[in-house]
Amino acid sequence: MTETDISRPAPSAPPFPQDRTCPYQPPEAYTRWRGDRPLTRVTLFDGRPAWLITGHAEGRALLADPRLSSDWGHPVFPVVVRRTEGRGGLAFPLIGVDDPLHARQRRMLIPSFGVKRMNAIRPRLQDLVDRLLDDMLANGPVVDLVSAFALPVPSMAICELLGVPYGDHDFFEECSRDFVGAATSGEADAAFAQLYTYLHGLVAKKQAEPGDGLLDELIARQLEEGGLDHDEVVMIALVLLVAGHETTVNAIALGALTLMQHPEQIDVLLSDPDAVPRAVEELLRFTSVSDYLVRMATEEIEVGGETVRAGDAVLVSITLMNRDATAYQDPDVFDARRNARHHVGFGHGIHQCLGQNLARAELEIALGSLFARIPGLRPAVPLDQVPIKAGHDAQGPIELPVTW
C-alpha cells in the first residue's frame, strides 16, 4: 500500500474541476487520470488537496458508504466553487445534510416523485412539449434551443409539480441561474436571498389559500402537523425549484446536441418507442451533466491502495465513472442501443437524484418529440462556437442555435 498524506499537497496534483472543450467529452486532462488506479489526487481552487474518484465500482461503493458525508454545514466541508465560499453553517435540506435528517426530509417527498406519479404526468408533459414545438416551428429557423425548449420544459414541469405559479418564471429562472452561476459568493447570496423571500411569501400565501401542488401537500401534511417548520418548507421548495431547473435544462440541451452530432443515432432513437428510454439512459451516461459530486470523509477509508483520512475532501467524478472501460465497452462511443445500466448520471447512494423519474419522463418526451417533429434539426453554428458552461457548473450549452 502506498503511504500518502493528502494534507501535504502534491506539487503536481492538477487543478479540478477543469472546463470541457467539447461539450459532451471530458476535458483532455481528465482522460489522463483514467487507467490503472480508481482515484487520483487533485487540487481545488483554494489550494486544498482532494481525492478524485474515477473508478466506476469504487465510486459506487463510496457513494453508498456512510463514512462519506454530504454535510455542507460542516466547517471544513470542501468548497469547490468560489461562490459557495463562506456558506458553512447554512444547511440545505436533502442535498446538504446526512442521515438521519436527510432520511426524514426525503421520506416526506418520495411519494411525490414515485414512478406511478411520474408516469401519470406524462400526458401533460407531452402537451407542453407539443405546444413548445409548435411555437418553435412557427418562429424559426433559427431558434435558440435552450431558451425556446430546453429551459421551459423542466421549468413548467417543476412549477406544476410544486404548485409554483409559472407566471413568475422569468423572476425565479433568473434567480436560479444567478444562484448557481454566480462568480462570487456575494452575487450568489443576493440571488439566494431573492429566491428565499419569494418562496417565503409563496408558502405564507399557500397557508392561507391552499392549492394542489407538492408544496401545498407539504404544508398540509407537515407544517400543520408540526413535522416541518416554515423555514424548512421554504428551503425544501428552494432546493427542488433550483434542482428542477438547473439539471434537466442541460440534459435536454446537451442530449439534443449530442444526438445532432451523431445523426445516425437519431435514426436509432426514432426506430421505435422502446428505443427512446434506452437512448436517454445512454445520454445520461455519455454526457454526465452533473460532472462531479462533493463529499468529505468522516473516517479512514481504504480505496484502491490509498488511505483516505477523516476530514479529506473526496470528489467523485461522475464523468469518469460513466466512462470507465471496466464498466462499459468502448466507453467513449455514444451508442443509443447500448444498455447503459448502472450509470451514475443521477448519482448513487442515499442522495441519488430524487427527481430522476421526472427527469426521465421529461427527457424521453422532449427528445423523442423534438426529433420526430423536426427530423432535419441541426446546429446553426459549428460545434466549437457553441458556448458552454464552466467546468464547475452543470455541463451543457449556454445557448444552442439550431436550424432545420
Next chain:
Amino acid sequence: MRITIDRDRCIGSGQCVMTAPGVFTQDDDALVALVPGQEDGAGDPRVRDVPLACPVQAVTVTED
C-alpha cells in the same frame, strides 16, 4: 429465488421497477414492493441485476 426487500432503506428511486418491472413495483408511498404473485421472481433473469441497480442495497436476491 428468494427476494428480500428493505423498505426502511428504500429511497424510492425506482431502479428495481425499471430493471424488472414484472416483479417489482412501488406502493402508494412510492417505496419498493413486490408484484403480488411474483414474489419468487417469476423466473425473470433481470431480477438478479436489481441488487446492483438499487442505489441503497434495499434488495437482496438469493438462489434457493
